[in-house]
Amino acid sequence: MKAVQVGILGFGTVGSGVVKLIRENGALLERRLGAPIMIRRIADIDVTRARNVDVDPAVLTTDAMAVIEDPAIDIVVELIGGRDAALRFCREVLARKKHLVTANKALLSTHGLELYQTAARQRVSIGFEASVCGGIPLLRAVKEGLVGDRVRSIIGILNGTCNYILTKMTESQRPFAEVLSEAQAKGYAEANPSLDIDGIDTAHKLQILATLAFGAYVPLDRIHVEGIRRIDASDIEYARDLGYRIKLLAIAKQLNGELEARVHPALIPEDHLLASVGGVYNAVYVVGDAVGSLMFYGRGAGQMPTASAVVSDIVEIARGLLHDAPVRATPPPQLSEQEAEIRDITVVRSCYYLRIMAIDKPGVLSKVAGILGNNNISIVSVIQKGRQEQSAVPIVMMTHEAIEGDMQRSLKAIDHLDVVSQETICLRVEGVTG
């Protein structure tokens, strides 16, 4: 049977992982697919650097267009990352009616709709399993496994770097900055960590996942995003005392035809399965109207897990190619161009954790409680640890469910009190059932 010819753009970590996997498991793949997969050409700016996999130098080129334009190539895999060049090349791939596989979440979260629509028009597929949660076969599960379900909610740990940092802070009670440095030294965090720790990468993945799960386009800039920079070792400690863990969560919920879409650190009950997801692992908790609660767990990044997802997309497209079957990995037919109705963050309801740093003197609690009460927020519990007259001590509060707008107004007023010495930490509580 004829071989499936693949071209790769970007011969970095993931690119060489894909080559390695197709080589090592080649016989198995051929048996499963019914045809061999051939890597015909690989383009990279640097074609001389040593990789952990040998390739015939004739396969390598510095010219991406030589790969895209090779008439023998059926599937082009874009693994160069970033937005500008990647977008240009992806457009060229689709313009030539070739199938595209990409792991590029930054690109899809901003230009996904254009690419999905172009692919549909050109009757080719876009496989993007690797763009969300690396090796976890999550998008496939949502698209095909839950095809009969209306997805109600998604709560995910989508960024391994943040989960590593928060897990280490929890286990060792060390401060954020120290654990971040350690993560950078270990290669788990970038030199410029903003994309991860400010929640931006998580928002990119939520954009792709929510658009797929809810079948309407979620504009990236409508996702409310907060990162984990301000989480203190003490917050993790207080949360633990209260029976919670702190995780950076990506949340999308369907409520009365509107969609909540937000990324922020949150307290999650310690007996929730997501609370047990530690280290660099990712996990996504999905609720469907028929299937109920599901969770998917695995490595969200790394060379071989990501390669595994890329290869699964190549095989899926190859199956169609070999049998002249229709496009499958593409944008789901249910994706409408219509934008999802995103619920404004100010009307979202949540329970809250507050850490207010206030001068320890009589009457402070009454002032704070007064502000909350005036904004319709009831307090569940208050912990005030340590006494240090005339200096700032933490007041930790848990509230009943309240409206975000009311909380924002309260925080402004609380932080204006002259007894409050620094900006109040306010975290939402998620994953509480019943």
Place this chain on the structure above:
Amino acid sequence: MKAVQVGILGFGTVGSGVVKLIRENGALLERRLGAPIMIRRIADIDVTRARNVDVDPAVLTTDAMAVIEDPAIDIVVELIGGRDAALRFCREVLARKKHLVTANKALLSTHGLELYQTAARQRVSIGFEASVCGGIPLLRAVKEGLVGDRVRSIIGILNGTCNYILTKMTESQRPFAEVLSEAQAKGYAEANPSLDIDGIDTAHKLQILATLAFGAYVPLDRIHVEGIRRIDASDIEYARDLGYRIKLLAIAKQLNGELEARVHPALIPEDHLLASVGGVYNAVYVVGDAVGSLMFYGRGAGQMPTASAVVSDIVEIARGLLHDAPVRATPPPQLSEQEAEIRDITVVRSCYYLRIMAIDKPGVLSKVAGILGNNNISIVSVIQKGRQEQSAVPIVMMTHEAIEGDMQRSLKAIDHLDVVSQETICLRVEGVTG
């Protein structure tokens, strides 16, 4: 676009769930599939009983063959359960070159190979997502998501009844018999609970899952099976003191070309994600050579979760039908007729937990330790709780890794000691990494 015509055999809990789901999410399904799904005929012995869903009486029949032979029907869904009648009807469906969807794990675990081979010969699909772990899209993930991976191991909690019983015993420190009665009263366990609590149902599911994941036929009678009847509240308590939970596990591991396939209760470290899977939930921990560790979690049974899986198979087959695409949900092309090389249980290696009930008198521990030592088994720890001279007290031991055959010989010798008052409880330890 032409509708996809479905016939259903068996209008019980799952059958009426499928009808309900296709009705309630019909518009969504039509949008996702590109064509409506019509339930053309439903066969059941009882066509008069009220269900939680209304159907036109003309759709109902007591004659299964009327459904199978209806020339308009493309896909037949077998939900009658059991082996004999189901097998007969499934053969008739395939003989007529119709696609088959079934949730029947008892049938597939014994007659799967015949049905898979017939389907391949007839060029039709068999969808069986619902047969293992109900609503969790697990088979699809293994077959398509891990298509580039060599699966190394599978450890699963595949039976909700057993997990409910063990979870309740753990939470409330109550005895097995009492919790089983409660589970029966709540409808979580059958009046005759043997299929569940003796591990038979779990073995059925492991047979299907392992055959798919490892690509070679695993004969049901080669799976070593032990149930949970002998687990005592005290075992759960001791395990907890040692940092473990007790779960009924289905295990399949590839080791040097051989496959371990076994079902038994086991101790699993409390920080392993499977240890946090409580109640009636199922979960499967899969390790692939590229993707690393994955876990899938969800409801393994129940009307709507099972219906969700059945509908996902119907849609997958319908997609192929609508586009004249080739068979996809069928037996994977990689499934060979060749039987897997199953490693005999006597050569399996494991660490063990032992609870020996022995008369409390000097020299007992030395006798037991001597027997273990003579059989190449080293002890990690011993706990002897309570002192009651001349009456039986538990001696709880954890061992280093040992060979099952050595352990079996030791147990025989230990239970022959005149100071040992009842059969020793011996449980394997699983999920220990590193």
